[in-house]
Amino acid sequence: MITFKPAALFSLVAGVILSLGALTVAANHDSDESIAERISAVGSLCIEGEKCKAPVAKAAAAPTGPRSGEDVYAGSCAACHSTGAAGAPKLGDVAAWAPRVDKGVETLFANALNGFNGMPAKGMCMDCSDDEIKDAVTHMLDNSK
Numbered sequence: 001m002i003t004f005k006p007a008a009l010f011s012l013v014a015g016v017i018l019s020l021g022a023l024t025v026a027a028n029h030d031s032d033e034s035i036a037e038r039i040s041a042v043g044s045l046c047i048e049g050e051k052c053k054a055p056v057a058k059a060a061a062a063p064t065g066p067r068s069g070e071d072v073y074a075g076s077c078a079a080c081h082s083t084g085a086a087g088a089p090k091l092g093d094v095a096a097w098a099p100r101v102d103k104g105v106e107t108l109f110a111n112a113l114n115g116f117n118g119m120p121a122k123g124m125c126m127d128c129s130d131d132e133i134k135d136a137v138t139h140m141l142d143n144s145k
């Protein structure tokens with residue numbers, strides 16, 4: 001017949017609890033989450049009571065690339081070319097653009113860059129690159145045929 005001494009029983013139970021505890025700690029320690037936390041970048045955003053977040057990419061302060069023809073049109077050309085001010089051919093006015101298109105797209109680029117009668121050089125967008133102006137012309141032509 002097997003008899004348990006209380007002390008032996010206690011140490012058996014305590015041993016099981018202790019080893020379970022150790023297993024749990026080990027599991028937590030090596031979980032993906034805790035590793036990610038430990039190797040996360042310095043400077044990550046931590047708010048009390050919330051998990052730390054990875055650093056947020058900073059919003060671009062300056063334009064990163066050339067503006068699209070559509071953007072340049074909206075910002076610099078639409079004032080005249082959507083209203084027909086000063087006799088500007090309107091975007092979408094196929095009849096107004098057809099004879100201009102016949103002059104050849106290179107001529108239209110040149111006139112947009114250098115100015116042409118009531119058309120101011122670069123549409124007065126002095127910080128526009130030549131390519132941005134050409135893209136704006138292309139945007140107008142594409143929407144006027």
Ligand code: HEC
Binds near residue numbers: 108120
């Ligand atoms: C202040 C008004 C005004 C602004 C701003 C303006 N234009 Fe014009 N644009 C005109 C006028 C007026 C004409 C017609 C000129 C003519 O045929 O005598 C014209 C004509 C043109 C033509 C046809 C040129 C040709 O040879 O027939 C192009 C291309 C053009 N503009 C592009 C642009 C672009 C691109 C922008 C913006 C970057 C722009 N324009 C901004 C007034 C403007």
